[in-house]
Amino acid sequence: MASAIAAISLFATMEFAFISGASAQLPIEEVAIAVAPAKSSANLKANAPEESGPELPTLIEMSDATAVRSMDMLMVSVMVQQVEKARTPKGAKKIAANIAKEKYGWGSYQFSCLNTLWTRESNWNYRARNPRTGAHGIPQALPAAKMDVIHTDWRTNPVTQIRWGLHYIDVRYETPCKALAKFKRSRYY
Numbered sequence: 001m002a003s004a005i006a007a008i009s010l011f012a013t014m015e016f017a018f019i020s021g022a023s024a025q026l027p028i029e030e031v032a033i034a035v036a037p038a039k040s041s042a043n044l045k046a047n048a049p050e051e052s053g054p055e056l057p058t059l060i061e062m063s064d065a066t067a068v069r070s071m072d073m074l075m076v077s078v079m080v081q082q083v084e085k086a087r088t089p090k091g092a093k094k095i096a097a098n099i100a101k102e103k104y105g106w107g108s109y110q111f112s113c114l115n116t117l118w119t120r121e122s123n124w125n126y127r128a129r130n131p132r133t134g135a136h137g138i139p140q141a142l143p144a145a146k147m148d149v150i151h152t153d154w155r156t157n158p159v160t161q162i163r164w165g166l167h168y169i170d171v172r173y174e175t176p177c178k179a180l181a182k183f184k185r186s187r188y189y
Contacts, residue, residue: 089123169189
């Protein structure tokens with residue numbers, strides 16, 4: 001956990017360096033956690049103080065090119081945090097509400113329909129599986145392999161399941177409330 005916090009701190013510092021156009025100076029101990037030794041050593045300069053001690057850590061100066069790659073690492077870090085948050089029903093609901101609002105423009109009324117629908121389908125459990133039909137995940141995709149269109153990690157990634165479910169509802173029913181109405185009529189959507 002400490003290394004994850006250090007990595008997040010590192011990424012935030014790198015993001016600032018990228019946005020400001022300046023080079024960032026970071027303690028080498030933090031960089032060692034998040035940056036693997038790479039062929040980009042030409043972009044890094046190590047400044048070792050004359051007297052090294054606990055109060056004088058070695059610093060690394062990063063160029064703009066390194067900062068750009070750090071943005072990729074920052075995005076991966078944010079996605080990992082989203083996935084971990086979505087592994088609980090409460091977190092999955094927050095992630096779904098954000099995606100529904102940002103990507104589809106669905107507000108709280110549509111989310112209440114989505115919440116009712118997916119609570120009945122899976123209780124927001126990304127590991128939910130119907131043994132009779134084989135429907136899987138938060139949206140209970142049938143067949144479950146349909147979620148491959150979003151990403152192949154649908155078995156273990158609740159965010160992939162949420163993205164697929166929202167896309168399915170948008171394409172097939174236009175809104176979660178219309179999908180819920182269909183579910184109430186026929187016990188599936």
